[in-house]
Amino acid sequence: MAAKRYLMTPGPTPVPPEVVAAMQRPLVHHRTAEFRVVLGRLLERLPEVHRSTSPVLLATSSGTGAMEGAVANLCSPGDRVVVVSAGNFGERWTSLVEAYGCDVVNLRYEWGETPSADDLASTLADSGGATAVFLTQSETSTGVVAPIEELVRRCADAGALSVVDAISSLGAVPLETDAWGVDVVVAGSQKALMTPPGLATTCVSERAYAASERASSPRFYFDWARTRKAQDTDPPLTAFTPAISLVFGLAAAVDLILEQGLDSVFDRHRRLGRACRAGVKAMGLELFSPDEDRSAVVTAIRMPDDVDGAEVIRRVGGSHGITLEGGRGALAGRIVRIGHIGYVDVFEVMAALVAVEQVVADLGGEVERGAAASAALEAFGGEAVHA
Amino acid sequence: MAAKRYLMTPGPTPVPPEVVAAMQRPLVHHRTAEFRVVLGRLLERLPEVHRSTSPVLLATSSGTGAMEGAVANLCSPGDRVVVVSAGNFGERWTSLVEAYGCDVVNLRYEWGETPSADDLASTLADSGGATAVFLTQSETSTGVVAPIEELVRRCADAGALSVVDAISSLGAVPLETDAWGVDVVVAGSQKALMTPPGLATTCVSERAYAASERASSPRFYFDWARTRKAQDTDPPLTAFTPAISLVFGLAAAVDLILEQGLDSVFDRHRRLGRACRAGVKAMGLELFSPDEDRSAVVTAIRMPDDVDGAEVIRRVGGSHGITLEGGRGALAGRIVRIGHIGYVDVFEVMAALVAVEQVVADLGGEVERGAAASAALEAFGGEAVHA
Numbered sequence: 001m002a003a004k005r006y007l008m009t010p011g012p013t014p015v016p017p018e019v020v021a022a023m024q025r026p027l028v029h030h031r032t033a034e035f036r037v038v039l040g041r042l043l044e045r046l047p048e049v050h051r052s053t054s055p056v057l058l059a060t061s062s063g064t065g066a067m068e069g070a071v072a073n074l075c076s077p078g079d080r081v082v083v084v085s086a087g088n089f090g091e092r093w094t095s096l097v098e099a100y101g102c103d104v105v106n107l108r109y110e111w112g113e114t115p116s117a118d119d120l121a122s123t124l125a126d127s128g129g130a131t132a133v134f135l136t137q138s139e140t141s142t143g144v145v146a147p148i149e150e151l152v153r154r155c156a157d158a159g160a161l162s163v164v165d166a167i168s169s170l171g172a173v174p175l176e177t178d179a180w181g182v183d184v185v186v187a188g189s190q191k192a193l194m195t196p197p198g199l200a201t202t203c204v205s206e207r208a209y210a211a212s213e214r215a216s217s218p219r220f221y222f223d224w225a226r227t228r229k230a231q232d233t234d235p236p237l238t239a240f241t242p243a244i245s246l247v248f249g250l251a252a253a254v255d256l257i258l259e260q261g262l263d264s265v266f267d268r269h270r271r272l273g274r275a276c277r278a279g280v281k282a283m284g285l286e287l288f289s290p291d292e293d294r295s296a297v298v299t300a301i302r303m304p305d306d307v308d309g310a311e312v313i314r315r316v317g318g319s320h321g322i323t324l325e326g327g328r329g330a331l332a333g334r335i336v337r338i339g340h341i342g343y344v345d346v347f348e349v350m351a352a353l354v355a356v357e358q359v360v361a362d363l364g365g366e367v368e369r370g371a372a373a374s375a376a377l378e379a380f381g382g383e384a385v386h387a
Numbered sequence: 388m389a390a391k392r393y394l395m396t397p398g399p400t401p402v403p404p405e406v407v408a409a410m411q412r413p414l415v416h417h418r419t420a421e422f423r424v425v426l427g428r429l430l431e432r433l434p435e436v437h438r439s440t441s442p443v444l445l446a447t448s449s450g451t452g453a454m455e456g457a458v459a460n461l462c463s464p465g466d467r468v469v470v471v472s473a474g475n476f477g478e479r480w481t482s483l484v485e486a487y488g489c490d491v492v493n494l495r496y497e498w499g500e501t502p503s504a505d506d507l508a509s510t511l512a513d514s515g516g517a518t519a520v521f522l523t524q525s526e527t528s529t530g531v532v533a534p535i536e537e538l539v540r541r542c543a544d545a546g547a548l549s550v551v552d553a554i555s556s557l558g559a560v561p562l563e564t565d566a567w568g569v570d571v572v573v574a575g576s577q578k579a580l581m582t583p584p585g586l587a588t589t590c591v592s593e594r595a596y597a598a599s600e601r602a603s604s605p606r607f608y609f610d611w612a613r614t615r616k617a618q619d620t621d622p623p624l625t626a627f628t629p630a631i632s633l634v635f636g637l638a639a640a641v642d643l644i645l646e647q648g649l650d651s652v653f654d655r656h657r658r659l660g661r662a663c664r665a666g667v668k669a670m671g672l673e674l675f676s677p678d679e680d681r682s683a684v685v686t687a688i689r690m691p692d693d694v695d696g697a698e699v700i701r702r703v704g705g706s707h708g709i710t711l712e713g714g715r716g717a718l719a720g721r722i723v724r725i726g727h728i729g730y731v732d733v734f735e736v737m738a739a740l741v742a743v744e745q746v747v748a749d750l751g752g753e754v755e756r757g758a759a760a761s762a763a764l765e766a767f768g769g770e771a772v773h774a
Contacts, residue, residue, distance in 0.1 A: 009416050027583055029396050029710045060585050061448050062627040065608045100605045198447050198585045198630030218487045221452045240449040243585030323416045
C-alpha cells in the first residue's frame with residue numbers, strides 16, 4: 001500500500017475530492033451547452049473571489065502566461081514601467097517587461113524584505129511617472145505578503161496602472177480589487193483556488209481595457225480583447241479550446257470557496273499562518289517570512305547555519321512523504337518553506353512542522369523537541385478545524 | 388441514470404480509461420523526482436510520435452499557443468512569410484503572423500480545396516522567397532489533409548522554413564517529420580493524443596532553433612530557448628508550472644499509442660475514415676472532404692440543400708447524445724463533421740452515421756435508410772476492431 005503523501009508547497013496545492021470528482025466527468029466539447037453552462041457560472045463567480053465587478057478572463061496556461069498577457073496588453077516598446085521586486089516572482093515581472101522592450105525602472109529589495117509604499121511613491125516621482133507598475137502580492141519565494149492597498153494607492157496617485165500578481169494569494173489573503181482600485185490582477189488555478197495547474201485568470205478593470213487598446217505589443221493567445229469577446233457571448237465561449245477538465249475542477253473549487261465564504265476562507269488562512277509560525281517559534285527556529293497576520297500563504301523558516309535546507313527538503317520528502325520547498329537563488333539551502341494554501345488543515349501543518357523538527361535535529365541542528373505541534377494547534381484557535 | 392454520451396468531434400476526443408486513471412493520481416509537485424521521471428519519459432517518447440530525433444517542447448496551452456510560439460520564435464516584424472490556407476485553421480496562421488507584423492503572402496484556397504505543392508512553389512517564386520511557410524496538415528474545418536511531404540519539399544527548395552500545424556493530425560495520419568524535412572510541428576493533447584485539452588507540443592529542428600536566435604519578436608511563456616533549457620535539465624523540468632495532471636495523462640496516452648505501434652495507429656485511422664465515408668456514400672449523401680485514404684481525421688458530409696446542418700447537430704446531440712460539429716464560416720449549416728480521431732472505434736462511427744441518417748430523414752432530406760452501418764463495418768475491414 002502506498003504511503004500517504006502531503007503536498008505542502010506554496011503551489012501546486014492539494015485538490016479537494018469535490019474538485020477531483022468534477023474533473024473526472026467524461027469530457028464534453030467546449031462548444032456544447034453543457035460546457036458553456038459551467039463556464040458561465042465560473043465566469044460569474046470568479047469576480048466575487050476578486051471582490052470586483054470587472055470581468056475575469058480565463059486562459060489555459062500557468063500564471064506566467066497571464067503575467068505575460070498583462071505586459072503584452074498594456075505595454076508598447078519603450079514604455080516606462082516600474083517593477084517592485086523582492087524575490088523570484090518580482091524578478092519574473094522584470095524579465096517579462098524586458099522581453100517586451102519596456103524602459104524598466106526597478107524598485108528592488110533584498111529577498112525577504114517587504115516593499116514600502118513610500119519607496120514606490122519616490123520611485124514614481126523620480127522616474128517621472130510610468131505606464132504601469134508591476135507588483136507581487138504574495139512573494140512565494142520568501143513568504144512576504146506586500147501591503148497592496150497602500151502600494152496601489154501610490155500607483156493611482158501617480159497615474160500609473162497597477163498590475164498585481166496574486167497567483168499564490170488570491171483566495172488566501174484579502175485582495176479588495178475594486179475597493180483598492182487595482183487595475184489588473186493575475187492568478188492561477190493551482191494555489192488557493194485548489195485546482196491542478198493549467199488555468200490562469202486575469203481580472204481587468206475598464207481603465208486597463210482602455211489602455212490595452214493603445215498598446216502595440218503583439219499578442220494573440222493572451223489577447224484580452226479576443227478573450228473578452230468570446231466570454232461576452234451568451235452563453236460564454238472561450239477564444240481557444242480550454243483545458244475542459246480543469247474548468248470543471250475550477251468551477252467546483254470556486255463553489256467550495258464561496259460556499260464557505262471568502263472572509264471565512266481568509267480567516268482560515270490567517271489561522272493556519274499563525275499556527276505555522278507558532279510551531280516554528282516553539283521549536284526555537286527563526287522565521288524568515290515576517291511574523292505578522294498577513295503571512296498567511298507560506299511560512300519560510302531560516303535553517304540553523306549548520307543545516308542544509310535542501311537536505312531537509314529531501315529527507316522530509318523521502319522518509320515522511322511531505323513535499324516542502326526550499327529556497328531559490330541566494331536562499332538555496334538557507335530556508336525551508338511550508339505552504340498552507342487552499343485545501344490544507346492545521347493537522348497537516350503540524351505534520352510538516354514535526355517532520356522538519358525531527359529532520360533538523362537528525363542533521364545536528366539545534367531545535368527544541370516536542371513543542372511545535374501543540375503550539376501550532378493552540379495558535380490555530382477556534383473549535384472548528386476546517387471552518 | 389445518465390445516458391451514454393459520444394464525443395465524435397474533431398477534438399476534443401474521448402479519453403481512454405488508462406489516461407483518466409493516470410490523471411487521477413494525487414497531485415505531486417512539478418519539481419519532485421516523481422514528476423520529473425514521468426516528464427522525462429514523455430519527452431523521450433514524444434519525438435517518436437513525430438518520427439523525429441528533434442526535441443519536442445511542451446507548453447501548457449491550447450494548440451493555438453504553440454502556433455503563436457512558432458510565429459514569435461521564428462519571425463521578426465516585417466519578415467516576409469507565406470501562409471497556405473484552405474479553411475479556418477489556415478486563417479488562424481494568417482491572423483497570427485499579422486498580429487506579429489509579418490509581411491504575409493497568402494496562398495488561399497476555397498474551404499474544402501486541397502493545397503497544391505506547385506501553387507506553393509509559384510507563390511514562393513513570385514514573392515521572392517520567405518522566412519517561413521505556415522501550413523496545416525489536417526484542416527479540421529473541412530476534413531482536408533494536405534500533401535505535407537510535397538509542400539514541405541517546396542519550402543526547402545525555396546530556402547524557407549516549414550511550419551506545420553499538425554494539431555488534429557499528429558498520431559492520426561503519417562507525418563514523417565525528419566524524413567520529410569519538416570522544420571517545426573505544432574500539436575495539441577486533445578486530438579489523436581487522446582488527452583483532455585491543455586497541453587501543446589512543438590517539435591523544433593536545429594535549423595529552426597538557429598533561426599529563432601535571430602528572430603526579434605517578443606516572447607516569454609512560449610519562448611523556445613527558455614523551454615528547451617528547462618527540458619534539457621537532467622532530469623527534465625518545465626520552464627513554468629505545467630498542467631501536472633494533464634502531463635500524467637499525456638504520458639499514459641503516448642504509451643498506449645507506441646504500445647500499439649504508430650503504423651498500426653495510422654492504419655486504424657485510415658480504416659475508420661474509410662468506414663465513415665462508405666457509410667456516408669451508402670446513405671446517398673455527398674462527401675465534402677475528399678474521398679481518399681488521407682481523409683482519416685474527420686469526415687465532412689455535405690447536407691442536402693433543404694436540410695440545415697446546424698439543426699442536425701442539435702438533434703443528434705440532444706436526442707442521441709452524440710456530439711458532432713457543424714460548419715464554420717461560409718460552411719455554417721452546410722456540412723456536418725464526424726470526428727474519428729484517437730480513442731474511437733468503428734461502432735461509434737456507425738452510431739454517428741445512423742443517427743445522422745435518421746435525423747436527416749426526419750428533417751425531410753433525401754437519404755437512403757438502413758445501408759450505412761453495414762457498409763461502414765464492411766469498409767473498416769479486418770477482424771480486430773480495435774487494433
